[in-house]
Amino acid sequence: MFARSAIATRSAAPTLNVAGQSRNMATLKEIQVRLKSVTNISKITASMKMIASTKTTRAQRSMNVARVYGQVSNDFVKQSGVEKAEGAKELLVVASSDKGLCGGIHSSLSRSARRYLNEGENAETPVVVLGDKAKVQIQRAFAKNIRYNFNQLGSTIPTFDETSIIASTILADKSLEFDNAKILYNKFVSPIAFETSSIESFPITQIVEAPNFAAYEVQDEILENLNEFLFANNLHWALVEGHASEMAAKRTAMENATKNAGDMIQRLTLQYNRGRQAVITNELIDIITGASAL
Amino acid sequence: MSFAWRTAGMNYLQYSSIAARALRRVVKADLQTEIAKREGVAIKFAKWDNGKAGALNNVPLIETRPKAEN
Numbered sequence: 001m002f003a004r005s006a007i008a009t010r011s012a013a014p015t016l017n018v019a020g021q022s023r024n025m026a027t028l029k030e031i032q033v034r035l036k037s038v039t040n041i042s043k044i045t046a047s048m049k050m051i052a053s054t055k056t057t058r059a060q061r062s063m064n065v066a067r068v069y070g071q072v073s074n075d076f077v078k079q080s081g082v083e084k085a086e087g088a089k090e091l092l093v094v095a096s097s098d099k100g101l102c103g104g105i106h107s108s109l110s111r112s113a114r115r116y117l118n119e120g121e122n123a124e125t126p127v128v129v130l131g132d133k134a135k136v137q138i139q140r141a142f143a144k145n146i147r148y149n150f151n152q153l154g155s156t157i158p159t160f161d162e163t164s165i166i167a168s169t170i171l172a173d174k175s176l177e178f179d180n181a182k183i184l185y186n187k188f189v190s191p192i193a194f195e196t197s198s199i200e201s202f203p204i205t206q207i208v209e210a211p212n213f214a215a216y217e218v219q220d221e222i223l224e225n226l227n228e229f230l231f232a233n234n235l236h237w238a239l240v241e242g243h244a245s246e247m248a249a250k251r252t253a254m255e256n257a258t259k260n261a262g263d264m265i266q267r268l269t270l271q272y273n274r275g276r277q278a279v280i281t282n283e284l285i286d287i288i289t290g291a292s293a294l
Numbered sequence: 295m296s297f298a299w300r301t302a303g304m305n306y307l308q309y310s311s312i313a314a315r316a317l318r319r320v321v322k323a324d325l326q327t328e329i330a331k332r333e334g335v336a337i338k339f340a341k342w343d344n345g346k347a348g349a350l351n352n353v354p355l356i357e358t359r360p361k362a363e364n
Contacts (some may be wrong), residue, residue: 038350089330094337111342130354139329141347143342143345146342146347147342148341148342148343149339149340149341149342150337150338150339150353151337151339151350152336152337152338153337153340156331159331159332159333159335160311160314160332161314161332161333161334161335162335162337163309164308164310164311165307165311165335165337165353165354165355166337166339166353167307168305168307168308169339169354171305171307172305190312218308221296221297224300224306225297225306227309228305228306228307229306229307232307
């Protein structure tokens, strides 16, 4: 159907040939400019992909370490048989980062944060946002819930020093008044897939009351230390794993961008060459008709 | 038993990060370059009040060395 209409328009407008030709000349130049910029963009995205690939491998390596630490401390909490207390005050921590250009990784986080806050009983939950990208998105609807935001993180692999400082700032603020912390992060499933999930961080006061806690024979004096460490450890796990997912997502996004730019280059080159051919043919026709008219 | 550093107003995380810093400074020279990356915090934070962001501040760091030496 499309082909037929194309033929129809072509045969119906032979008188517009002159106008069409001059338009063709203009677009030829335009196509050339366009082609150049698309080629430049594809070069940039290709090198960004390379950078993201190397960063992914490194981030994955440190994620595997952080995950072991996180899982061990979470196993301890799980084995103690702790249950979420009725009416426990929650704190939502959203572990995102500052950098964009990595697909839907930040919007996926803030979407699940919004979904959580939209549930009736969570409407008043205080929120701590790590990273600027999620901040902007959460701010729009839930600015009142945000208590802290941290930025300047996510350009390198998060260190435990950084996490400790974030954790101590959160723990030091007595006005936050939370029992459980729910840490939203992007779980690294595979280099091409991530899944937004959450880590529940329990306070030591609840763990102490858990049925199997006595088996661990933890001395009372170090309970507070343990509480601080557990929270920081969970936060660190979330940040490092989120960083690995982000780098992997960036790699995929840049790979797609490079592929799309390649397609575009191909199409524009074809269009450019066709246009060039048409101009040459037209000029030849002009010369021949001019010569035969003599 | 109470911890001296807690009496001084530090929490466990601050205490352990200072301990880690001390350890990082005494490792052998060939490992220093790798380890140096783990030091230094550039994080900034802002406290929010009633839907408004406050000023962006540097995170509080506990200095263990005079600034000139760093």
